[in-house]
Amino acid sequence: MGDFWTRMEGRGPAEVVVDGVEVRAGSRVRLRPRGTADVLDLVLTGREGVVEAVEQDEEGAFHFAVTVDDDPGRDLGEARLPGHRFFYAADEIEPLGERACRVLVAGIGNVFLGDDGFGVEVARHLSAAPRTPGVDVVDFGIRGMDLVYALQRDYDAVILVDASPRGEPPGTLTVLDPTEPAEPAEHASPGQREAPGAPAGGGQPLETHGMDPVKVLRLAAELGPVPRLIRIVCCEPESAAEALYELSAPVQAAVPEAASLVNALVMEMIAESAGRGCRDRAHG
Incomplete structure (x- = not known):
């Protein structure tokens, strides 16, 4: 079984022409499996x-x-886990002639x-609201390396949502x-001190069970292409005390507003990415 998955995960070309249409990561397709006996x-x-x-x-065959x-476990497929990621040959897919602009919304903390x-x-x-096509909302918690790997999955844009003290109410x-x-050091917030595409220059390693957005973005950029559009939605915390398992009243009250803000940013980023063909990605 291990040999099978090794063979199946051999990277192919960036794109393959199917029925006269270029198909690549992000392309939308309709499934037309040849099998009739398989449920x-x-x-x-x-x-x-x-x-x-x-x-x-x-x-040499393409898959x-x-x-x-509509798979509720779609994010597991994007993590390359079996059961939510289905392999089909070229004659089993129908290209729809479009590439979905893909946005990742990452909740961290x-x-x-x-x-x-x-x-x-x-x-x-x-996640409790109806899903917008092409938009993946994922609770990463403190799993920094998981987010690093997710940023390599051909997303066009990413929105990181986090708490960050900036001296505001x-x-x-x-x-x-x-x-x-970056702003001058005395005025800069944690999310603005470093640009993710900046040279590494011997940066500090990322803790696998920690979540510093700047370090995550920097490491992802060092490993490969990252989304061209990046935004961080920050909320001013009232408390970040250990063993306090709920949000303070003002921060809890900001959650619906933040969700609306994220949705607005998603629409803006999809529109901007669509204007560029959903293909531009930055390299570190």
């Missing part, structure tokens, strides 16, 4: 989804790894440290663009 094929026939990767086996739009769990709560709030929301020039 799973019957269930998936006619479903639409997104190509996560183009793979090539040792015999398209597809996640299905430690739910055991009071208001530090703000990003996680916003992610939960967003508790519950104040701020949107940061970490790709802009």
Whole structure:
């Protein structure tokens, strides 16, 4: 079984022409499995989804790894886990002639440290609403390396949601663009001190069970291409005390407003990415 998955995960070309249409990671397709006896094929026939990767086996045949739009475990497929990531040959997919602009909304923070769990709560709030096609809302908590790997999955834009002290009244929301020039040190917030695409210069290693947005973005940029559009939605905390398992009143009250803000940013980023063909990605 291990040899099978090794062969199936051999990276193929960036794109393959299917029925005269270029298909690549992010391309939308309709599934047309050849099998008729397999129950799973019957269930998936006619479903639409997104190509996560183009793979090539040792015999040179192309296989398209597809996640299905209405799969509640779609994020597991994007993490390359079996059961939510389906492989099909070129004659089993119907290209829809479009590439979905893909946005990752990452809720980050430690739910055991009071208001530090703000990003996680916003992610939960967003996940309870109907899903916007092409938008993945994920609660990363303090799993910094998981977020690093997620940023390598061909997203066009990412929104990080976190608590960050900036000297404002508790519950104040701020949107940061970490790709802009840094502010002077005495005025800079944690999300603005370093641009993720900046040279590494011997930066500090990332703690695998910690979550510093700047370090996460920097490491992701060192490993490969990262989304061109990056925003950090920050909330001013009132407390971040250990063993305080709930948000303070002003920060809790800011959760719905933050969710609305994130949704507005998502629409803006999709529109901007669509104007550029959803293909530009920055390199570190």
